[in-house]
Amino acid sequence: MSELLVKARKANECARILATISTEEKNAALQLIAEQLLIEEEFLLTENKKDIIEARNNGTNEGIIDRLTLNAERLRDMAEGLKQVASLPDPVGEILTSITRPNGLNINKVRVPLGVIGMIYEARPNVTIDASSLCLKAGNAVILRGSSSAIHSNIALVQVVQRALDKTTIPVEAIQLIEDTSRQTATEMFTLNEYLDVLIPRGGASLIQSVVNNASVPVLETGVGNCHLYIDETAQTEMAISIAVNAKTQRPSVCNAVETILIHEKWASTHFEDLLVALIEKGVSFVGDEKTRALDSRIELASETDWKDEFLDLKVALKVVNSVDEAIEHIYTYGTKHSESIISEDALNVESFLNKVDAAAVYHNASTRFTDGFEFGFGAEIGISTQKLHARGPMGLEALTSTKYIVHGTGQVKG
Amino acid sequence: MSELLVKARKANECARILATISTEEKNAALQLIAEQLLIEEEFLLTENKKDIIEARNNGTNEGIIDRLTLNAERLRDMAEGLKQVASLPDPVGEILTSITRPNGLNINKVRVPLGVIGMIYEARPNVTIDASSLCLKAGNAVILRGSSSAIHSNIALVQVVQRALDKTTIPVEAIQLIEDTSRQTATEMFTLNEYLDVLIPRGGASLIQSVVNNASVPVLETGVGNCHLYIDETAQTEMAISIAVNAKTQRPSVCNAVETILIHEKWASTHFEDLLVALIEKGVSFVGDEKTRALDSRIELASETDWKDEFLDLKVALKVVNSVDEAIEHIYTYGTKHSESIISEDALNVESFLNKVDAAAVYHNASTRFTDGFEFGFGAEIGISTQKLHARGPMGLEALTSTKYIVHGTGQVKG
Numbered sequence: 001m002s003e004l005l006v007k008a009r010k011a012n013e014c015a016r017i018l019a020t021i022s023t024e025e026k027n028a029a030l031q032l033i034a035e036q037l038l039i040e041e042e043f044l045l046t047e048n049k050k051d052i053i054e055a056r057n058n059g060t061n062e063g064i065i066d067r068l069t070l071n072a073e074r075l076r077d078m079a080e081g082l083k084q085v086a087s088l089p090d091p092v093g094e095i096l097t098s099i100t101r102p103n104g105l106n107i108n109k110v111r112v113p114l115g116v117i118g119m120i121y122e123a124r125p126n127v128t129i130d131a132s133s134l135c136l137k138a139g140n141a142v143i144l145r146g147s148s149s150a151i152h153s154n155i156a157l158v159q160v161v162q163r164a165l166d167k168t169t170i171p172v173e174a175i176q177l178i179e180d181t182s183r184q185t186a187t188e189m190f191t192l193n194e195y196l197d198v199l200i201p202r203g204g205a206s207l208i209q210s211v212v213n214n215a216s217v218p219v220l221e222t223g224v225g226n227c228h229l230y231i232d233e234t235a236q237t238e239m240a241i242s243i244a245v246n247a248k249t250q251r252p253s254v255c256n257a258v259e260t261i262l263i264h265e266k267w268a269s270t271h272f273e274d275l276l277v278a279l280i281e282k283g284v285s286f287v288g289d290e291k292t293r294a295l296d297s298r299i300e301l302a303s304e305t306d307w308k309d310e311f312l313d314l315k316v317a318l319k320v321v322n323s324v325d326e327a328i329e330h331i332y333t334y335g336t337k338h339s340e341s342i343i344s345e346d347a348l349n350v351e352s353f354l355n356k357v358d359a360a361a362v363y364h365n366a367s368t369r370f371t372d373g374f375e376f377g378f379g380a381e382i383g384i385s386t387q388k389l390h391a392r393g394p395m396g397l398e399a400l401t402s403t404k405y406i407v408h409g410t411g412q413v414k415g
Numbered sequence: 416m417s418e419l420l421v422k423a424r425k426a427n428e429c430a431r432i433l434a435t436i437s438t439e440e441k442n443a444a445l446q447l448i449a450e451q452l453l454i455e456e457e458f459l460l461t462e463n464k465k466d467i468i469e470a471r472n473n474g475t476n477e478g479i480i481d482r483l484t485l486n487a488e489r490l491r492d493m494a495e496g497l498k499q500v501a502s503l504p505d506p507v508g509e510i511l512t513s514i515t516r517p518n519g520l521n522i523n524k525v526r527v528p529l530g531v532i533g534m535i536y537e538a539r540p541n542v543t544i545d546a547s548s549l550c551l552k553a554g555n556a557v558i559l560r561g562s563s564s565a566i567h568s569n570i571a572l573v574q575v576v577q578r579a580l581d582k583t584t585i586p587v588e589a590i591q592l593i594e595d596t597s598r599q600t601a602t603e604m605f606t607l608n609e610y611l612d613v614l615i616p617r618g619g620a621s622l623i624q625s626v627v628n629n630a631s632v633p634v635l636e637t638g639v640g641n642c643h644l645y646i647d648e649t650a651q652t653e654m655a656i657s658i659a660v661n662a663k664t665q666r667p668s669v670c671n672a673v674e675t676i677l678i679h680e681k682w683a684s685t686h687f688e689d690l691l692v693a694l695i696e697k698g699v700s701f702v703g704d705e706k707t708r709a710l711d712s713r714i715e716l717a718s719e720t721d722w723k724d725e726f727l728d729l730k731v732a733l734k735v736v737n738s739v740d741e742a743i744e745h746i747y748t749y750g751t752k753h754s755e756s757i758i759s760e761d762a763l764n765v766e767s768f769l770n771k772v773d774a775a776a777v778y779h780n781a782s783t784r785f786t787d788g789f790e791f792g793f794g795a796e797i798g799i800s801t802q803k804l805h806a807r808g809p810m811g812l813e814a815l816t817s818t819k820y821i822v823h824g825t826g827q828v829k830g
Contacts, residue, residue: 016747016771016773019770019771019773020770020771099792101790101791101792105781105785105790107791107792112773114803115773115803191628197803197804198803198804212608212631213606213631216627216629218633218802218803218804219633220804236826239826242826242828243826243828245828246828246829247828250828250829332431354821355434356431356434356435358431358527358530358819359819360819360820361819361820361821361822362819362820362821362822363822363824364822364823364824365823365824365825365826366822366823366824366826367824367827367828367829369828369829370520370822370827370829375516375520375829376516376522376820377516377522387633388529388530388612388613388633388817389529389612389613389633389635389804389817390804390805392817392818392819392820393818393819402803402804402807403807403808404773404774404775404776404777404807404808405775405776405777405786405791405807406769406776406777407776407777407778407781407785408779408780409778409779409780409781409782410780411651411654411658411780412780412781412782412785413658413661413662413665413781413782413784414661414665414782414784414785414790
């Protein structure tokens with residue numbers, strides 16, 4: 001039997017136990033894991049160093065090495081994260097609706113864990129702890145399948161987690177890592193419907209596409225964000241510029257950063273240069289349509305790809321439009337239904353934009369950078385869903401639960 | 416371009432319009448479709464007859480021919496169903512949560528349509544109208560892919576629907592049928608992620624498995640029900656027998672009928688014959704374990720398959736167990752997580768069963784036959800979900816919606 005199958009079976013047994021375990025027991029376990037991470041700092045950093053040495057030998061770039069690196073501060077952050085998750089309300093057991101039917105049946109819709117969650121993710125070892133803590137708090141068993149580049153760190157982290165769980169009522173197999181990082185183990189997970197209730201891929205677009213296209217297990221898709229900012233004719237100048245700069249430059253490598261700014265021609269006719277200057281100050285480069293190039297020759301002509309893809313960099317596409325409708329059309333054509341914002345003082349245009357643009361989050365007079373579980377007040381985030389089923393937008397603990405109808409009768413039969 | 420691709424593109428354009436159309440316009444359209452069905456009765460029955468003649472020529476059994484048949488009464492029922500859907504509350508626009516964050520951002524989670532729904536279904540032409548009305552009410556465009564055996568009926572029904580829509584503000588392409596019923600069109604739908612937001616298969620287990628295994632479009636799985644009734648030591652005799660008879664025989668061909676009855680040994684020692692007699696009166700035959708055969712020699716020995724599969728017939732598997740825990744274990748091993756019931760007067764055993772059994776619906780002292788959108792008060796049903804993501808159990812209009820975060824700011828940027 002493969003490593004995956006052995007662990008998947010154990011995860012299923014654990015899921016049954018986890019489903020009925022108390023909030024106090026789960027929180028105590030999260031606290032113990034946080035403590036264990038700090039107790040075993042030396043072991044964790046030693047193991048992490050093996051990954052870093054291998055990465056350097058493989059010529060990995062420093063950006064990725066930085067994301068791979070653990071240090072005392074990052075371990076403290078992880079421990080802090082675990083304590084925060086412990087402090088969040090337990091979603092399990094919440095009664096969502098309760099009705100009594102004319103025949104006397106009392107029907108309660110109750111939140112329950114999903115069961116067994118498969119996480120497939122890349123590089124960053126902190127995902128190992130983040131995902132584990134959220135899955136555990138929501139009463140799920142988790143099977144982690146990280147990347148080979150972080151394998152020493154991940155093995156060490158899960159050993160530490162399991163040593164903490166060993167001191168609790170929760171079986172250590174509630175959190176398991178697949179140590180075989182061959183492509184085959186990921187592929188095997190795609191179709192393990194008998195044991196996995198959901199797959200959550202976290203990483204680049206190609207990883208996510210591979211899971212979506214090949215998995216028969218239901219997938220929570222966390223996707224790309226080709227986000228737009230539309231500056232309407234009536235937008236306040238300073239607000240528009242400040243939001244554009246924030247949405248593009250505050251952290252350009254993330255999915256809720258803006259990639260294209262659509263500008264109403266009247267606003268552009270007076271404020272275009274101010275916008276450009278503010279972005280240039282932050283090191284942003286530009287591509288744009290012919291109309292923007294007529295306004296400023298420093299703008300290079302945008303290709304179809306520029307409108308379509310995420311730059312994830314200090315680069316932005318600019319386009320002049322003649323109405324909110326043209327902006328909505330552009331977003332319909334090129335958007336990825338992640339986060340879209342309108343800056344405007346015109347109530348009708350705002351309403352039209354918010355209603356007609358189909359995205360996980362639509363904003364009025366605010367930066368798209370707020371699409372985030374912490375900013376939305378969920379206290380934690382397992383990812384941002386760009387699909388429409390189950391969960392859309394930032395996913396907190398609730399996204400890691402299902403429901404169950406509990407029905408109380410007094411002998412009712414169907415007539 | 417294939418018929419499917421042409422229609423899928425039109426459906427996407429329609430979905431944009433449908434998302435902002437008023438409740439009144441949708442309800443008026445549903446009323447007009449109901450009227451048009453009755454106006455065009457003659458046309459519909461003539462076209463339906465073509466399917467019936469072909470089915471007879473192909474030697475189709477009378478049960479299936481009955482399900483395929485339209486008549487004046489069934490058309491009236493369909494029209495009635497449309498009017499009922501019109502009378503239901505519109506799920507779209509409902510504000511599910513509304514919070515204001517410390518930074519002043521006002522975040523509203525609002526119910527919105529899913530977009531474009533692909534229905535893949537078998538035989539019964541009434542599904543064409545049921546699915547269309549529910550999808551429309553929830554603001555979705557739908558692409559119907561019925562079976563070849565009902566193709567004349569389905570083409571006629573969708574023509575009638577579109578003639579009704581032609582009198583409204585809703586584009587006729589909101590409801591479209593794929594007329595090419597080759598296997599290829601279904602397969603093509605499986606991977607049409609660009610245009611379809613969800614696939615809903617309705618039909619036999621092999622159809623559903625084929626969609627689940629091969630679709631990259633998210634699937635709402637409506638599955639098989641291998642449902643159990645557990646009669647505890649303390650069960651009231653008459654109640655237990657009445658529920659057993661109802662759950663097994665009231666309509667044995669459906670997914671929420673009971674397939675296995677688990678009986679506590681103490682209850683069995685005094686009431687087993689009464690239970691058998693009541694079931695025999697309804698024409699039920701039996702298989703069972705060795706303990707039940709020791710009680711009554713008319714019981715044949717159950718095979719592994721008998722515990723595992725749906726009979727969908729007047730046949731039941733019987734097993735004597737020594738505790739609620741043994742019943743829970745049996746259900747864990749063989750259940751399909753659909754509907755499970757305990758008959759008991761022991762509060763601890765009831766609580767244990769309801770909490771530990773993982774199923775869409777768990778019952779105490781009631782028949783499993785109540786797992787149904789109408790019985791749950793949803794007013795309508797698109798199917799019964801046996802998966803854990805998005806919707807679990809009977810699916811009404813809400814299951815055909817997604818959500819969207821609408822965020823109002825006053826210039827907020829992320830710090």
